[in-house]
Amino acid sequence: MVVVIKKNTDEEQLNNLKEWLKSFGVDIHESHGEYETVLGLIGDTSHIDTDLLSSLSIIESVTRISEPFKAANRKFHPDDTVIEVAGLKIGGGNFQYIAGPCSVESEEQITYIAKEVKKAGAAFLRGGAFKPRTSPYAFQGMRAEGLRLLEEAKEQTGMPIVTEIMDISHLELFENVDVIQVGARNMQNFELLKELGHTNKPILLKRGLAATIQELLMSAEYIMAGGNDKVILCERGIRTFETYTRNTMDISAIALLKEKTHLPVIADPSHAAGFSRLVKPLALAATAAGADGIMIEVHNDPAHALCDGPQALTPEQFSDVVSDCNSIRDILNK
């Protein structure tokens, strides 16, 4: 960590600061320039609060050089983490498809789709039971009943299920859920993250709309600090000024996360785009960029759906995406 001290700083204040910094067990290298004094902190600085530090009036700037995440950091854990769920592996060269409808709507719907996406190559079944909606007037999901229907579909197909949790108090309902998803809006719901750190379920952690890559890793760190190191990261688009797309998929984040962390990284092209016709190019791009898996919304038989459907693919379209992603994987693995 490099701390730049303003010119003309009172000697006593500077000494107080140095004492405080040393109390964290770091060594301080001090250099005096014409316009500022620079303190280089060597050692483990992860417990020093840079927000507090940079707000002190004698300080010009604070730059963290060591990354503040440790458990998630590839520097300290060079080998890929491989997460195993019901005999299926993700990470470390193992690529998986997670597919299913946006929301669980009925037993018929979810088991039908489960069977179709399994046939097309999906390993995991996804489906929303608790739905985070911007408007209180919009459908909020089937909630506990939706979870029950997902379990039903799991029983019929053998597919492990992935679904979103919205509040700690619902945790006991998730006993038979295989992978618990934390949505983008809850990425910094720290109380929830802490609680999930005390479970032993794999957690699929989605990047928040305005979360930096580092903040995503710090949220993973929250879960891991509690003892649960089975975290799967998910890029699903960030918020930018562009309005033609709902979100902007940060394709670099996938490659960069693979470098910074040993955790598996997947992509959710359905939410990143907001248009079903962009799902295929984004899924291919994410695979080409090195993702460990793809999560895609697949909807019901079009004949039964409203018009011909939500921002999801048909099972046939999904099957086509799987086929091309597999070919791209072959190129990367050759």
Place this chain on the structure above:
Amino acid sequence: MVVVIKKNTDEEQLNNLKEWLKSFGVDIHESHGEYETVLGLIGDTSHIDTDLLSSLSIIESVTRISEPFKAANRKFHPDDTVIEVAGLKIGGGNFQYIAGPCSVESEEQITYIAKEVKKAGAAFLRGGAFKPRTSPYAFQGMRAEGLRLLEEAKEQTGMPIVTEIMDISHLELFENVDVIQVGARNMQNFELLKELGHTNKPILLKRGLAATIQELLMSAEYIMAGGNDKVILCERGIRTFETYTRNTMDISAIALLKEKTHLPVIADPSHAAGFSRLVKPLALAATAAGADGIMIEVHNDPAHALCDGPQALTPEQFSDVVSDCNSIRDILNK
């Protein structure tokens, strides 16, 4: 709401869509252009899910014309909402100062600051007991004990207290809290918002880092839809590409919110800036832009604080801000 249908859309799909839209009780005005068909929906469209709609493959674009928020909308409630807490009013021309430390640290600290800020003109005491921190390794607040110390300070000064809630399960601890704050990271924690809608406490709702003005109002709507219309909105800076400041205070949002909603709107210049030396200019600017109050971090006696302090003002500096903000209020009210 205006829905643009793609050229060459199948007649049957279009009819299905129109039937579905009519089921919400709206009238449809249809115009056929050379390259698209335009449906104008007249009536109450607040229950129509535009996300779902715009994801349909026959649709080119969906534009909401009526705002999706109703309870919070000034169109339907032209008069300013005035919220009264312990005899103190905010909104409708009543301007208030909310001040106190970032975190509650000890009984001595909180009661000392409470007395100082009261003397300087603050009506409400703020202080963090539960602290949302990006890093799991950072201090997480004194939690329940912090709430107890706030109550102590309230007893000694008579100041109503404002403090942040981080999880529904803590709600019972907030019985003696006068105004419950929802932090920026929880602005779309919908389960929490719903629960707060069933209390009768005033809620201070902070805008999320990447939340649009409309999303902030929709989150207020969640609380109001539950029956609690005592919501105070707070602009505290949004995330942009600028790196010299921690966040970018959206000063237009203050003026615009006052126009769009009848709810009180305050500003938090301490978090918007991230530097104590920007707090005064931002507090003055927010007041000049029409805010109904200012929330400011004020810290302990500098002699006892680390170096000379966090991103907070001293009581003397706070007193100076109050004085100039009051003068600006006089200009606006003349």
Place this chain on the structure above:
Amino acid sequence: MVVVIKKNTDEEQLNNLKEWLKSFGVDIHESHGEYETVLGLIGDTSHIDTDLLSSLSIIESVTRISEPFKAANRKFHPDDTVIEVAGLKIGGGNFQYIAGPCSVESEEQITYIAKEVKKAGAAFLRGGAFKPRTSPYAFQGMRAEGLRLLEEAKEQTGMPIVTEIMDISHLELFENVDVIQVGARNMQNFELLKELGHTNKPILLKRGLAATIQELLMSAEYIMAGGNDKVILCERGIRTFETYTRNTMDISAIALLKEKTHLPVIADPSHAAGFSRLVKPLALAATAAGADGIMIEVHNDPAHALCDGPQALTPEQFSDVVSDCNSIRDILNK
């Protein structure tokens, strides 16, 4: 275009507005709701200034439904534009590699790299002669002399050259340049765009750091409106809040541009990332998303370069990227 008029608007003002709108030759469909009046404009609205319109005090909102770009619009020109340069085609299924150093530094350097990238599969040679630099103290390029060296390399290798123009007054120096590049910072240098519209050279137009997809297309429209329809669009990353990468490559923009326009679309992964180690995953991702070409910085023999080099690949690494991109193209074309 849909124009929403405020409630309680004076009849005369509304009539004035409607007369003015009709003067553009559009038909007006009017619907009266409880809280607003909606005008639907049918016909060619591309000459109506929405900025002016939305600033009128009687107007609540203006929504363009037809896109404001015409010459660049795929709706009106469904077939892909294929641009031919020195016998090489780009667009319409023809994929090309543009490669070369960031800056031209010497004859030896540029001809060496030209030969290397040609061997590795590049069709076009790129190299900066005029360099846009944030700091006036940074190297500004070899300018006219750099152009001469590029021409030399072209003569020796037969590769057409692509290089950036920074001001209209330099245009005559670009006579032997095959493709003129407009950099991100000049994407809305409208006087320059107009002038380039009067040449018959292909223009490689880079997206501005904060330009929307629509603005990029409007800038292409400036060139095309002058009579030059040989425009190649280039996604090179946009500015967001993320700080781990220099820019955020907008991968969706590639797929979306291919849908909205008939012009060729290429990607520049070197500038999007800002790190040489992200160039390969981004190049593969852009190819998978449907780009018509890739522009990559390739640097000199590492032994002669500073340390082991700038944000560019070695010729060997470039060759590896070409090989994998070609394999991805085969999957897309199968």
Place this chain on the structure above:
Amino acid sequence: MVVVIKKNTDEEQLNNLKEWLKSFGVDIHESHGEYETVLGLIGDTSHIDTDLLSSLSIIESVTRISEPFKAANRKFHPDDTVIEVAGLKIGGGNFQYIAGPCSVESEEQITYIAKEVKKAGAAFLRGGAFKPRTSPYAFQGMRAEGLRLLEEAKEQTGMPIVTEIMDISHLELFENVDVIQVGARNMQNFELLKELGHTNKPILLKRGLAATIQELLMSAEYIMAGGNDKVILCERGIRTFETYTRNTMDISAIALLKEKTHLPVIADPSHAAGFSRLVKPLALAATAAGADGIMIEVHNDPAHALCDGPQALTPEQFSDVVSDCNSIRDILNK
């Protein structure tokens, strides 16, 4: 400047790098940590290209500690720059109003408005002759004829004129212009900035839509490096995700610029908001935040304008803004 070198870096590469860095005349302090080596560069680093540096493969990160702008830097020039134009001063406690129409439309219009805004308190007349427009189909301004009309208005009122330049080749037309404006889209048109650095006219430099505060200062530096230190900076809103406003006025930038530079800083609330009804609150806010002046669009007699007018105020409304801004100035100066 602090340069972090990756672990396991080859000794020879590191030595090459250090030699190269020393060639800029800086001293290097080296510290070796467990996971990285940190180089602290002491001395004048403004000529070192951080982009080049951070792209080297052996480097983990580069952090500039000294700001890269020198001529514009308050550290080296603590006293406020006061710019004098036709006897009017701006900066150093001198506050000015710049007002006039968006575009010059006719002699009658511009002289009428000039007289009105002068009466209301404006010192400078603004008006667009060359207009940067997103669409090639929109009105591009009266150009040279517009400049002639501005000169006419200047003659009749004695007000110095401020108008935008769009290309170097127009410079000779600006001989009688008192302050040359560089628009947001040309903030990084470096060839234009260099040329303006060789004039002795005051330059009003607007911040680009996606320009950081540092980039704005670097563009000022371009002008100053040429010998012209009469630069007025202008905050006019940045591009963010918010869509209710056209741009987001960065109010902190005003206070921060006043701290970082000695140059005068003004605000343009008309363009920041995009709504005339936000102009007053933003003008007051900018004044309260410490701006040295305000630039406002004021339009013609409403009776002659289309409906009741563009995003500009009437002379009466402008007069009201001037009055309240003056009162706020009195508070700040007391």
